[in-house]
Structure formats: structure tokens, C-alpha cells
Amino acid sequence: MADPTNTPMPPGTPAPASPVLAASVPDYAAALPRPTATKPRVLHIGDPVKYNPETYAAFSAQCDIVRPSTPERSRPEFIAALREQRWGDFDAIFRPFWGTGGEMGAWDAELIDLLPASVKVFASAGAGFDWADTKILGERGIIYCNSGLAAAEAVADFAIAMIISTFRHIPWCISAAAAPATFQDCHSRATASSHNLRGRVIGVIGFGNIGQQIAARCHHGFGMAIHYHDVVRKPVALEATVGAVFHDTLEGLIRASDCVVLCTPSGNKVITAETLGWFKKGGRFVNVARGSLVDEEALADALESGGIGTIALDVHAGEPAVSPRLLKFVGERAMLTCHNAGGTVETHVGFEELSMRNIMAVLAGGDAITPVNTHYLKREPAAGGGL
Structure with a gap:
């Protein structure tokens, strides 16, 4: 990469x-x-x-x-x-x-x-x-x-914007304002698939400094329930600050989550055809970690089948090139940015x-x-x- x-x-x-x-x-x-x-x-x-x-x-x-x-x-x-x-x-x-x-x-x-x-x-x-x-x-x-x-503070701030986007279709709402016909279409249809964040489960993969800051913003700012998976469970006192629920398996975390946020260091692929099958129907996915951690072809398949509802990706496997298949979803179902999360x-x-x-x-x-x-x-x- x-x-x-x-x-x-x-x-x-x-x-x-x-x-x-x-x-x-x-x-x-x-x-x-x-x-x-x-x-x-x-x-x-x-x-x-x-x-x-x-x-x-x-x-x-x-x-x-x-x-x-x-x-x-x-x-x-x-x-x-x-x-x-x-x-x-x-x-x-x-x-x-x-x-x-x-x-x-x-x-x-x-x-x-x-x-x-x-x-x-x-x-x-x-x-x-x-x-x-x-x-x-x-x-x-x-x-x-x-x-x-x-970079932790900047990445966490940016991740919140991406999480909100997956629930509220922000890119679609912005781009549709360019013309009356698309304005009215978005005004009518986006409402039917938009949701408040309060009470929803945010699943954090990797509960390090960035993951913890994202969790704090989601919990205290939006009333979301915090679930996480990491190689080592964090101290109970730390979990208590955001009411975090630990999952000892990645499958358990993904199945419990309304939106999954990837915050792990580089390594083996985490989001694959198998793990995408664990998402709730129409689930949401955010990546502020590394594009190499995601099988982008499998992610595109999941979007096309409707298994995944919306995504927000700041990082991409072939940077600076972005997957043509994922680009097709920009607007209504995808927010794609240019590795900007830490850039302040x-x-x-x-x-x-x-x-x-x-x-x-x-x-x-x-x-x-x-x-x-x-x-x-x-x-x-x-x-x-x-x-």
C-alpha cells in the first residue's frame, strides 16, 4: 500500500x-x-x-x-x-x-x-x-x-462524521441539493432509510486510543451503546467509562452491532466475505484504519446484494486509486474520502x-x-x- x-x-x-x-x-x-x-x-x-x-x-x-x-x-x-x-x-x-x-x-x-x-x-x-x-x-x-x-483526536472526530453519515446519508443529502429534481427525490426517500444514533450499537474493532476516543464521543455525545473486540480485554474501570461490552470473538461483535468501525493497526484482512456475512442485514461499516484490512471486492459484493446498507471509507487498498466498484455507491450509500482522517x-x-x-x-x-x-x-x- x-x-x-x-x-x-x-x-x-x-x-x-x-x-x-x-x-x-x-x-x-x-x-x-x-x-x-x-x-x-x-x-x-x-x-x-x-x-x-x-x-x-x-x-x-x-x-x-x-x-x-x-x-x-x-x-x-x-x-x-x-x-x-x-x-x-x-x-x-x-x-x-x-x-x-x-x-x-x-x-x-x-x-x-x-x-x-x-x-x-x-x-x-x-x-x-x-x-x-x-x-x-x-x-x-x-x-x-x-x-x-x-493523530488520535483528529481521527476520532472524523470517524464520528463518517458514523453519522452511515445513519443519515450525508453525502446523498449534499449532492442531491444541486438540482430541484434530485433535491425532491432525496427529501422524499432519504427519510425512509435514515435513523437516529441514540440507542444504536456501535461495534469498535480495536479498542486502542483512537477506538476509545470514538467510543467516548458516541456514548456521551449520541447515547449509543458501545461494544468492542480486541486481542486483549481492557480493564473493567476503563470499560465502565463508556459502558463498553467486550466480545471475545469478532463474529460476536459484528453480529451485535448496527455499525462497525475498524480501528486496528495494519495486518491480516479483517473484513472479508466471511466476516461480511456476520453483519446485520443492511448493516453499516466505517474504516479509519487501513485499506489493506478490507477485501474491497467482497465489500462491493455485499453492497450490491444489500447485505451491507451504507459504508464510509477514509482509507483504500490501492491508494491513491479507489475501487471503481465502490465508487458506484458514492452518494446514496457510500462516503469515500481521501485518507483525511488524521490530516489537521x-x-x-x-x-x-x-x-x-x-x-x-x-x-x-x-x-x-x-x-x-x-x-x-x-x-x-x-x-x-x-x-
């Missing part, structure tokens, strides 16, 4: 505060070793930092930042540079933006095997990490950190900040803030630090 691209920032956009990060991330800059002749070296791939000058000042004072040129980031030249050790024995890799820094393509064995043994941490913008082999990185002792924490100015501020904070934490001898592959590490991360 292609690199997801969030909303680009216009030049000169001011850097707003990031309340989530400000409240939850310690100041690791003070814990870094003081400047010496052999400062930790960080390979910075992509554009310069834009939104967090104070954090970057501390980051660059404590670390030797090396930023490859744009030509050096093309895969052939990047590989050549790693082989000849052009950037020396660097300790960390820093990618603060989605729009740049990925020109070398997938971080697979070919690239990872060329990294110097000194590398301890790879911190990147974005919640997804399907473009990096985190298992191989972990086996090399490299902690991979994503920035999903910074505040998210980009947080991506940049959190990536720097992760590297500073690890290089200071502490724990990473948002690691995703510690279960693959052959060596344990250093003691200390913490969330």
Missing part, C-alpha cells in the same frame, strides 16, 4: 499548541547527555522541522543532526550511501512528516540490513507503519516509534514533536514514548523513562 499522505500544510502556517502532547510527554531534552565531541548522531529524512522550534533547538543542541539531500533519499542513492557509510555511525532515524522522507520506499530487509549497528531508534510521523518491517527492526535491536497518539495542522504539529521526544527519550537512556515493536527486541530497552 502506498504511503498515506495527510493534509499538506501551507507555507507559513503558524504552529498551534498540541495539548495532548503537552500534557502527556515529559521533557526528555533535559535528560540527554550534555554536548560533547561525540554527540549522538540522528539521520533526519525529509523536510526540516516547521512547527516546534523550541523542541528542535534542544534536540539539535544535544544531537548531531544529519539530513540527506533529496537526491540522496531516492532508493538507489540511499542504498549506496548506507553501503559506503556516508553518514557515519548514526544512532537514530527521524522522519517528522509523511509528505517527505519516504522517497526510498519500503523499509524492508534490503535497507535495514545496511543500517549501522549503532542505530537504537527510528521515530516517524503517522500512526501506520505498514511501510516499515518493524519485526526486522526489532530483531536488530531498533525500537520503532509511531506518532499515533498525535494540530496532527502535524504533534507528529513532529512526538518523533523528536521519542528519540530524545531513548538516547537519554529511557523508554520510548510510543514504541510499537518492543516485543520483537532481542535486547531489552533501557530501564527508566516511561510513559
Whole structure:
């Protein structure tokens, strides 16, 4: 799947505060070793930092930042540079933006095997990490950190709009206003298939930070019943905050839900011909996770047969191309967007900040803030630090 691209920032956009990060991330800059002749070296791939000058000042004072040129980031030249050790024995890799820094393509064995043994941490913008082999990185002792924490609020907000759309046919109501005939048709027919959200069951697949924020909005804002499925059940106290009901099987969750929201990391397909058969007749489906988790041909079959009533997809298997079969349902039964859920100015501020904070934490001898592959590490991360 292609690199997801969030909303680009216009030049000169001011850097707003990031309340989530400000409240939850310690100041690791003070814990870094003081400047010496052999400062930790960080390979910075992509554009310069834009939104967090104070954090970057501390980051660059404590670390030797090396930023490859744009030509050096093309895969052939990047590989050549790693082989000849052009950037020396660097300790960390820093990618603060989605729009740049990925020109070398997938971080697979070919690239990872060329990294110097000194590398301890790879911190990147974005919640997804399907473009990096985190298992191989972990086996090399490299902690991979994503920035999903910074995107959670934006994704949850966007997901609510998509959930509402599946119950109220928002795209149809918007597009039909263009002409009197379609206006009247929508005014007459949309009512017969639209429903209030209160009392409906929202089924959340993946009850991490984003899933929990979606659940809180649905429960407290719209009076929906919260059901969820995850690989590990959450603490009872956490469930109680939204009255969440845990299902130990995916089938149980889907069969109980009026609308299913997919919030899991990348991995094996979750929505398939089999799982689509568990949906209530005319059920609703929302995807703010990864397009690769959905069998889009099977989803189109379910829409055509009427097994699925309405969908809202922000992510697609072949981005930037969208399934032609699914495009046929745009309007009355489908809301299709362009991987926009996490794309806000505040998210980009947080991506940049959190990536720097992760590297500073690890290089200071502490724990990473948002690691995703510690279960693959052959060596344990250093003691200390913490969330």
C-alpha cells in the first residue's frame, strides 16, 4: 500500500499548541547527555522541522543532526550511501512528516540490513507503519516509534462524521441539493432509510486510543451503546467509562452491532466475505484504519446484494486509486474520502514533536514514548523513562 499522505500544510502556517502532547510527554531534552565531541548522531529524512522550534533547538543542541539531500533519499542513492557509510555511525532515524522522507520506499530487509549497528531508534510521523518491517527492526535491536497518539483526536472526530453519515446519508443529502429534481427525490426517500444514533450499537474493532476516543464521543455525545473486540480485554474501570461490552470473538461483535468501525493497526484482512456475512442485514461499516484490512471486492459484493446498507471509507487498498466498484455507491450509500482522517495542522504539529521526544527519550537512556515493536527486541530497552 502506498504511503498515506495527510493534509499538506501551507507555507507559513503558524504552529498551534498540541495539548495532548503537552500534557502527556515529559521533557526528555533535559535528560540527554550534555554536548560533547561525540554527540549522538540522528539521520533526519525529509523536510526540516516547521512547527516546534523550541523542541528542535534542544534536540539539535544535544544531537548531531544529519539530513540527506533529496537526491540522496531516492532508493538507489540511499542504498549506496548506507553501503559506503556516508553518514557515519548514526544512532537514530527521524522522519517528522509523511509528505517527505519516504522517497526510498519500503523499509524492508534490503535497507535495514545496511543500517549501522549503532542505530537504537527510528521515530516517524503517522500512526501506520505498514511501510516499515518493524519485526526486522526489532530483531536488530531498533525500537520503532509511531506518532499515533498525535493523530488520535483528529481521527476520532472524523470517524464520528463518517458514523453519522452511515445513519443519515450525508453525502446523498449534499449532492442531491444541486438540482430541484434530485433535491425532491432525496427529501422524499432519504427519510425512509435514515435513523437516529441514540440507542444504536456501535461495534469498535480495536479498542486502542483512537477506538476509545470514538467510543467516548458516541456514548456521551449520541447515547449509543458501545461494544468492542480486541486481542486483549481492557480493564473493567476503563470499560465502565463508556459502558463498553467486550466480545471475545469478532463474529460476536459484528453480529451485535448496527455499525462497525475498524480501528486496528495494519495486518491480516479483517473484513472479508466471511466476516461480511456476520453483519446485520443492511448493516453499516466505517474504516479509519487501513485499506489493506478490507477485501474491497467482497465489500462491493455485499453492497450490491444489500447485505451491507451504507459504508464510509477514509482509507483504500490501492491508494491513491479507489475501487471503481465502490465508487458506484458514492452518494446514496457510500462516503469515500481521501485518507483525511488524521490530516489537521494540530496532527502535524504533534507528529513532529512526538518523533523528536521519542528519540530524545531513548538516547537519554529511557523508554520510548510510543514504541510499537518492543516485543520483537532481542535486547531489552533501557530501564527508566516511561510513559
